Amino acid sequence: MATKSSPEDDYVSFMVYLRTNGVWKSVSDVFRMLDETRPKDPIEFFKANVKIDNIDNRAIEEMHQAIAEAEEKLRILRHDRLVLTANLDLLDETIRLNREPNSGVRSAAVDYDEEDDNNEMISVTLSHSEHV
Numbered sequence: 769m770a771t772k773s774s775p776e777d778d779y780v781s782f783m784v785y786l787r788t789n790g791v792w793k794s795v796s797d798v799f800r801m802l803d804e805t806r807p808k809d810p811i812e813f814f815k816a817n818v819k820i821d822n823i824d825n826r827a828i829e830e831m832h833q834a835i836a837e838a839e840e841k842l843r844i845l846r847h848d849r850l851v852l853t854a855n856l857d858l859l860d861e862t863i864r865l866n867r868e869p870n871s872g873v874r875s876a877a878v879d880y881d882e883e884d885d886n887n888e889m890i891s892v893t894l895s896h897s898e899h900v
Contacts (some may be wrong), residue, residue, distance in 0.1 A: 794818055 773781070787793040799816045807813040819825055 783792070786795075795818065798814055801817060802810055802813060805813070
């Protein structure tokens with residue numbers, strides 16, 4: 769006949785189980801952070817900070833990092849698209865004005881100076897895109 773284990777034996781067995789599987793360390797770390805930070809919602813803090821180190825959690829963390837990096841690149845690309853679109857609109861307007869038959873008599877020097885101004889504006893605007 770099997771002997772019944774005492775509550776103390778069950779407790780010791782459970783503590784060995786927690787320590788052997790790294791649960792005790794993870795929980796202790798979160799309790800230490802709770803004590804240091806004293807967040808308004810300790811339950812949510814606990815849920816957010818208990819992380820068992822396994823391949824799935826590492827993959828999830830890597831995916832979150834990759835998503836954050838992709839979102840930052842997307843933000844930069846959207847900004848660059850706006851800059852490039854504005855520059856294209858400026859060039860289109862400049863070409864349209866230079867091709868209009870009755871746009872007035874213009875000297876080569878005036879055309880050259882205006883072209884330099886437009887190119888300068890474009891190069892200044894495009895310099896914001898150099899980070900891509």
